[in-house]
Amino acid sequence: xxxxxxxxxxxxxxxxxxxxxxxxxxxxxxxxxxxxxxxxxxxxxxxxxxxxxxxxxxxxxxxxxxxxxxxxxxxxxxxxxxxxxxxxxxxxxxxxxxxxxxxxxxxxxxxxxxxxxxxxxxxxxxxxxxxxxxxxxxxxxxxxxxxxxxxxxxxxxxxxxxxxxxxxxxxxxxxxxxxxxxxxxxxxxxxxxxxxxxxxxxxxxxxxxxxxxxxxxxxxxxxxxxxxxxxxxxxxxxxxxxxxxxxxxxxxxxxxxxxxxxxxxxxxxx
Amino acid sequence: xxxxxxxxxxxxxxxxxxxxxxxxxxxxxxxxxxxxxxxxxxxxxxxxxxxxxxxxxxxxxxxxxxxxxxxxxxxxxxxxxxxxxxxxxxxxxxxxxxxxxxxxxxxxxxxxxxxxxxxxxxxxxxxxxxxxxxxxxxxxxxxxxxxxxxxxxxxxxxxxxxxxxxxxxxxxxxxxxxxxxxxxxxxxxxxxxxxxxxxxxxxxxxxxxxxxxxxxxxxxxxxxxxxxxxxxxxxxxxxxxxxxxxxxxxxxxxxxxxxxxxxxxxxxxxxxxxxxxxxxxxxxxxxxxxxxxxxxxxxxxxxxxxxxxxxxxx
Numbered sequence: 001x002x003x004x005x006x007x008x009x010x011x012x013x014x015x016x017x018x019x020x021x022x023x024x025x026x027x028x029x030x031x032x033x034x035x036x037x038x039x040x041x042x043x044x045x046x047x048x049x050x051x052x053x054x055x056x057x058x059x060x061x062x063x064x065x066x067x068x069x070x071x072x073x074x075x076x077x078x079x080x081x082x083x084x085x086x087x088x089x090x091x092x093x094x095x096x097x098x099x100x101x102x103x104x105x106x107x108x109x110x111x112x113x114x115x116x117x118x119x120x121x122x123x124x125x126x127x128x129x130x131x132x133x134x135x136x137x138x139x140x141x142x143x144x145x146x147x148x149x150x151x152x153x154x155x156x157x158x159x160x161x162x163x164x165x166x167x168x169x170x171x172x173x174x175x176x177x178x179x180x181x182x183x184x185x186x187x188x189x190x191x192x193x194x195x196x197x198x199x200x201x202x203x204x205x206x207x208x209x210x211x212x213x214x215x216x217x218x219x220x221x222x223x224x225x226x227x228x229x230x231x232x233x234x235x236x237x238x239x240x241x242x243x244x245x246x247x248x249x250x251x252x253x254x255x256x257x258x259x260x261x262x263x264x265x266x267x268x269x270x
Numbered sequence: 271x272x273x274x275x276x277x278x279x280x281x282x283x284x285x286x287x288x289x290x291x292x293x294x295x296x297x298x299x300x301x302x303x304x305x306x307x308x309x310x311x312x313x314x315x316x317x318x319x320x321x322x323x324x325x326x327x328x329x330x331x332x333x334x335x336x337x338x339x340x341x342x343x344x345x346x347x348x349x350x351x352x353x354x355x356x357x358x359x360x361x362x363x364x365x366x367x368x369x370x371x372x373x374x375x376x377x378x379x380x381x382x383x384x385x386x387x388x389x390x391x392x393x394x395x396x397x398x399x400x401x402x403x404x405x406x407x408x409x410x411x412x413x414x415x416x417x418x419x420x421x422x423x424x425x426x427x428x429x430x431x432x433x434x435x436x437x438x439x440x441x442x443x444x445x446x447x448x449x450x451x452x453x454x455x456x457x458x459x460x461x462x463x464x465x466x467x468x469x470x471x472x473x474x475x476x477x478x479x480x481x482x483x484x485x486x487x488x489x490x491x492x493x494x495x496x497x498x499x500x501x502x503x504x505x506x507x508x509x510x511x512x513x514x515x516x517x518x519x520x521x522x523x524x525x526x527x528x529x530x531x532x533x534x535x536x537x538x539x540x541x542x543x544x545x546x547x548x549x550x551x552x553x554x555x556x557x558x559x560x561x562x563x564x565x566x567x568x569x570x571x572x573x574x575x576x577x578x579x580x581x582x583x584x
Contacts, residue, residue, distance in 0.1 A: 029440075032436075033436075033437060033444070036430075036433040036436055036437060037433075039430065039433045040429060040430035040433050040434075043429055043430060043431075043433075044429055047429070150452050151450065151451050151452045152398070152424070152426060152450035152451060155398060155399065155402055155450075156402065161399070161402065164364070164399045165399075165403070168364050169364035169367060172363065172364045172365035172367075173364065173365060173367065173368050175365065176365050176366075176368070177368075180318055180322070180559060181314075181315045181318050181319075183563060184314050184315070184317065184318045184559075184562065184563050184566055185311050185314050185315070187563045187564075187566040187567045187570065188309070188314055188566035188567075188569065188570045189570065191567050191570060191571075192570065192571060192574045193571055193574070193575075194574075202567065202571070205567075206564055206567065209560045209563065209564055210564070213557060213560065213561060225337070229337065229338075232508060232511055233511060236508050236511055237511045237512055240508065240509055240511055240512045241512045243509075244512055
């Protein structure tokens with residue numbers, strides 16, 4: 001029963017969602033929308049599960065001092081502090097005791113993490129309790145800033161936007177930009193016209209890149225632009241359509257296998 | 271009258287210096303390669319660094335003519351009557367932002383300048399932060415007279431991806447009972463005549479990940495027969511050509527697409543003459559980096575054919 005029930009649920013809901021698409025009746029659409037709400041609720045539970053899992057994995061790493069364990073502190077501090085910053089906003093002209101609040105929050109997190117891994121749990125729990133009292137005290141008595149759970153004021157919090165704009169955005173953009181260096185190295189070392197297909201790829205790549213180039217003489221830019229547009233609109237389009245249709249058919253086949261219980265990978269066992 | 275020398279700008283000097291530097295460097299690299307000496311990977315990295323840094327230092331940028339696929343979106347927005355409503359969905363994160371944020375800003379600027387109402391939303395949680403950037407740099411800064419709720423509205427992020435799209439194609443309020451400022455749907459004037467996505471005049475998805483434009487087409491554009499357009503990262507653009515021009519009427523691909531749109535906008539109306547053009551600025555480094563990469567491919571292949579002729583490579 002433990003295994004049959006999930007299969008039965010997958011079959012019923014999978015079959016229903018397939019058939020429902022072809023029934024243009026409001027009762028069918030009502031059930032469909034109702035099930036979509038479930039999907040979103042389950043998704044939000046998965047988010048909470050994910051955060052708990054990340055916390056546990058990071059704490060384990062700190063506990064056993066695994067490779068790069070120090071970064072786990074950065075992960076946990078970043079995770080929880082950004083959440084708090086995103087919910088708080090300035091009310092008056094100054095931030096009041098907000099900086100003390102952030103320091104107390106960091107202290108609370110540090111004590112809580114140590115309470116999970118240290119032998120003397122009582123001491124760390126006590127310290128985290130003190131930090132929590134300070135935190136809540138400042139949050140309650142300091143009127144210069146507020147907490148917004150239902151509105152977007154927190155997203156305009158200077159610390160939140162500065163961390164997002166000047167830390168997160170440059171880091172992510174840098175990771176993406178590093179690709180340019182590896183592409184250049186690969187272009188010099190590995191991008192070779194070894195056979196007909198590789199030669200075609202190479203010539204096409206050069207034509208598409210050349211369309212960006214303003215230094216070409218003798219009306220070549222127009223010619224290259226036309227050639228590049230043709231490459232994108234004809235061979236690329238044909239190949240992409242074939243890929244899209246292939247993927248679509250693959251999705252249908254895999255979905256049928258899942259609905260009929262042939263593919264059981266989602267249960268954790270093949 | 272200015273003498274020819276006086277007419278030379280810092281940008282001209284920058285382009286010349288950059289090209290001379292890069293050509294000399296490439297000649298040295300080619301000579302070294304053909305002499306059979308190893309070229310260290312760090313030298314290649316250095317080339318890319320200089321080809322990107324020099325246009326930034328000398329502020330080198332070029333003008334770009336809009337391609338038909340970019341122009342189609344521009345013309346669509348131009349053809350919309352005043353008080354039309356366009357939905358712009360920010361389906362991207364900061365990693366994609368350098369490529370797609372400029373197009374999101376340019377599209378907002380274009381719509382607002384034509385008195386077209388905008389409904390903002392996002393399917394990526396980090397899209398909300400990117401949306402705030404557009405609000406601070408374009409909406410509040412350049413159009414202070416536009417009012418929240420009347421000329422534009424921010425619905426913010428909603429979890430659920432395809433599920434969200436499936437609902438808003440028939441009922442907006444069900445998924446967004448309030449905007450990000452907790453104003454109830456029924457009290458937002460922009461939604462007076464809008465019940466679902468079917469009442470919108472155009473939907474533009476900016477992004478490149480999932481959920482993104484493909485999901486918008488699949489769950490909203492096609493079933494609702496709603497005009498759709500997209501702005502995506504350059505790596506994703508070729509995958510979306512099958513959707514043009516039937517499912518998506520226009521497409522901005524990467525920084526190049528954004529630069530084309532900025533140039534088209536700037537050339538169309540003098541009021542846009544001084545508008546910020548970050549994508550056009552970014553095209554300088556990208557162009558020189560492309561020249562370097564193409565040169566590497568050519569040098570590498572000449573070397574490959576020479577070695578193969580000599581029998582060093584089978």
